[in-house]
Amino acid sequence: MERQAVLYDASKQFTFLLTEQAIRWPVVSPLPLAEQMDRLASLSYLPNVCIGVIPVGAATLRVPLNTFTIYDASLVTIETSAGSLVLRDGRDVQTYLKEFAGYEECALFGEGLRARLAEWSAACRVHDFSRQRA
Numbered sequence: 001m002e003r004q005a006v007l008y009d010a011s012k013q014f015t016f017l018l019t020e021q022a023i024r025w026p027v028v029s030p031l032p033l034a035e036q037m038d039r040l041a042s043l044s045y046l047p048n049v050c051i052g053v054i055p056v057g058a059a060t061l062r063v064p065l066n067t068f069t070i071y072d073a074s075l076v077t078i079e080t081s082a083g084s085l086v087l088r089d090g091r092d093v094q095t096y097l098k099e100f101a102g103y104e105e106c107a108l109f110g111e112g113l114r115a116r117l118a119e120w121s122a123a124c125r126v127h128d129f130s131r132q133r134a
Contacts, residue, residue, distance in 0.1 A: 004043075007043060007046060007048075007049055008046070009048075010047070010048050012048060013048050013050075014048060014049045014050065015049075015050040015051075015052070015104075016049070016050070016051045016052070017052045017053075017054065017100065017103050017104060017107055018040075018051070018052070018053050018054070019053070019054045019056075019064065020053055020054065020055045020056045020116075021056065023036075023037060023040070023053060023117070023120065024120055030124040030125065030127045031124065031125065033124045034120075034121040034122075034124035034125050037117045037118075037120055037121040037124070038117070038121055040117055041113070041114045041117040041118065041121075044109075044110070044113055044114060050109065051109070051113060052103075052104060052107030052108060052109045052113060053107055053108050053113055053116060053117070054103060054106050054107045054108075055108060055116065058106040058107075059106065060102065060103060060106050061102045062099060062102065064103065066078050066079060066080050067079040068096055068099075068100075070093070070096055070097060070100060073090070073093055073097075074088060074090070074093060075087070075088055075093065076092065076093050076096045
């Protein structure tokens with residue numbers, strides 16, 4: 001939670017794009033996964049935070065092969081299985097800004113995002129309840 005405190009700094013703007021697969025990947029048991037989804041939905045109400053999810057089946061122009069973070073118009077970091085890359089050349093940054101914009105066009109935001117997260121969260125809770133009763 002301490003790391004997330006920066007999200008409440010209204011002088012900063014954040015846009016997060018996640019794939020459905022990333023959100024629903026069961027790295028934790030169903031109940032904590034549901035809680036994480038609820039947290040994302042809650043954060044999406046912050047005025048300086050924009051959260052989008054690219055649902056399975058969305059037609060994207062490119063397939064996201066690596067996680068990348070755009071800090072501003074002068075810095076992009078890319079996470080690969082071998083390590084991190086840091087790009088500072090304006091042309092490289094522009095390439096990633098364009099790629100990000102393409103993903104944004106395919107993503108759900110606002111009420112559409114929150115509805116989808118609520119659906120997935122409820123499914124996790126049902127799954128967790130079923131496991132407990134078995």
